[in-house]
Structure formats: structure tokens, C-alpha cells
Amino acid sequence: MCHAFLHDANFYQLLTRIDESIAEEARARGCDCGGVLHRACYPRKPRGERGVLDESYQRRLSFCCAEDGCRRRCTPASVRFLGRKVYLGVIVVLITALNHGLSASRRQRLIETLGVCVQTLRRWQQWWREQFVQTRCWRGLAGQFLPPILTAHLPSALLERLSGRALSERVVQLLVLIAPTTTTTGSPQAMADPRKM
Template sequence: MWKTGEDACWLAFVLGDKFFSCLQEIDQEIARQVARAGCPRCGGPLDRSDYDRKPRGDRFIAATAEPPVRRISYCCRREGCRRRRTPPSVVFLGRRVYLGAVVIVASASALLRRTTACPPAQVPPADVPPAEVAPAQASPRRTPATQVPARTLGRWSRWWQTELPVTGLFVALRGLLASPVDAARLPCSLLERLTGSAVEQVTALLKLLAPLSTGSVADGARFLRSAGA
């Protein structure tokens, strides 16, 4: 479980090939569902038209891992339409250059660091395998535990606490919960509601946020359900 006490303050995953493979399988299945539905504008078939991404977040990526560098996307085949349709993704959170998992973990770690008195050392939760955790490294103008620029973390914090809560997705999710979600503590207040290990909680949150990862598939949640995500 994701912990909000001292043990979680320096939590920092090292994302390996197994983690990426799991997320990519989910993305592939979501993409298949989107392709089957065809073009929402003209009903034409969709052709793969992926584009390159250069994801950041080396602090959280294992040296031997190969993070995804292609964003799955489609284009309508019919001339005169050619509308792009980019499926929801659990790998990429919108147009951010950092991987979605990095956005979640770095944001949560930074929030916990601000709100919890922690010793300057990493003490990972007992249920997170050592291979998935790495010691913090210092860097100028970057938050030591995350290696993400402070300005970027601040921008993410504003998104979590002011922009996400007013989205239709979050409003609908909040209506399903028995007690209110503390917007000032996002993403931690959502992670705490999810079951499983810390890695499983991060994966589950990526699935919840996936409909927000694209602007060309308005009914993204439906495709996630169809994909069993």
C-alpha cells in the first residue's frame, strides 16, 4: 500500500522492462478497441500513424530498461477526412515529456516531502521490491529525491490541485467515493484509495487518468472498459 508516513517520503521507483511491458500491453489493447470503432467522423478505417516521443524521467528509469518512445496513434484512411485519433494511454499522460508514472510518483514524493518531516535518506515501503527503488541523487535546481526541476513539480502540483478536480472525469470519480478526496493532497489522496502494492496503485491511477491523455478520443473511458483496463 502507498504510505503517507515517514517511510514514503523518499519513495522513488526505478521503472524496469516488466513495468513498461505491462503498460504497453494495456495501451496496445486500448488501441485495438479504438481501431475497431473506426473514424468517428466518417466511419472510415483507421491506419496506424504513431509518432515519436522522447520521454524524460531518467531518475526513475532503470539503466537497462528501454522506455516506450512511440505514442500509438491512428489516422483515418479516407481522403478528405484523414482525422487523427490518438487512443488513451497509461504510458503517456497527455503531452507531458515525462512518463505518466514519473508524473505521479514524483508529484506524490514531492508533496510528502513538503508535508512530512523526513530524514534525508530513502526508506522504501516493505512491500516494494528493492529492485524497484533507487537512492536519491542531488542535482542543481532539481528536487533531490526526484531529479525533476522544481518549476516542473510546481506546474504539476497546480494541475493536480486546481485543474484535475474540475474535470468531468474527476467529478464523476468523486461521486463514486464514500468520502471526499482532498484536492490539496493530490495525487496522494487518490493513491491511498487504491488497493494493492505501491506499484499496483500507481498503475491503477494511470488507468483512471488515461482518458485525460488524449484530446481526440472524447469517449476514452469506454475504450478502457472495452480493453478490460
């Protein structure tokens, strides 16, 4: 099965390590006011493959400025969470990508396995076609691919263009590429509104 990595705890640990690296870079830069950033993580209860997730998936890495009068929050980009979506980023990417190439019965099995309702899938597809393509992140990525990627086939068209041999490698690459859309703070490239995801 091409998406067997969804049941592999090592895959999710890799995503956690990537998020921790991104968060450490944000913490080391500090606040725009010059203050030191302290951990102030958000609690999360992600839907999807909860059986293979460790306790790190119960929080979204975030920081708060220590300076009195500032206290500004800095939430770094993430490869685990797509903004405020309740499903993990890998689930959102994979189900919407596979939707183009799956038979109706295989798509239905995947949706049932991961507990995603059809309305949610449609909302995710709409996000890729309408909101994601308006982000600074996508505008920067789109120019790197020739011939151009058909936005109507996102994210599968983007996954097909990435260089990893295994689907899991390409999914990780895609999650890293779209990470700036997961926050409005902590990254100068972050442009998407995560509350609308």
C-alpha cells in the same frame, strides 16, 4: 524502497501492454466517419527512467483515418504518457504523490534521481489541484469515494484509496483511471487539454 518498481523493465512492459490494448479498442471502433484507422504514431523522447525503457517508449500510439477528405487523427488514451508532458505518467504521478509524505532530503534525492527540477514539480502539483479537478474524468471519479478525497492532496490521496497492496499496483490503477485526461481524441470521456500539461 517503495518506488523500486521504477527501475523494473517489467513494470514498463505492463504499461505498454495496457496502452496497446486501449489502442486496439480505438482502432477496432474506427473513425467517426466510418473509415478505417491506420497507425500514425508520434515520436516521443520521454524523460525519467530511460535506461529500463524499450523501443516502444519512443512512440505514442495514434491513428489516422484512411478516408480521403477525412484523415482525422485518433490518439487513444495512454497510461504511459500524460498528454504532451515530456516525463512519463508514472513519474508525474509518483513524484507529486510522494511529495506529501517524503522528508525534504528523500524528496530531493528522488527529484535528482529522476531529473525533475523544482519548477516542474510545482507545475505538476498545480495541474493536479487546478486543471485535473476540472476534468470530466475527475468529476466522475470523485463521486465514487466516501469520504470525499481532498483535492489539495492529489494524487497521493487518490493513491491511498486504491485497493492494490503494492504501490506499483495502485500507481497502475491510478494511471488507468486518469487515462481519459491524456487525449482529446479516441475517447468520449477525454476532456483535459493535454497541451497544458
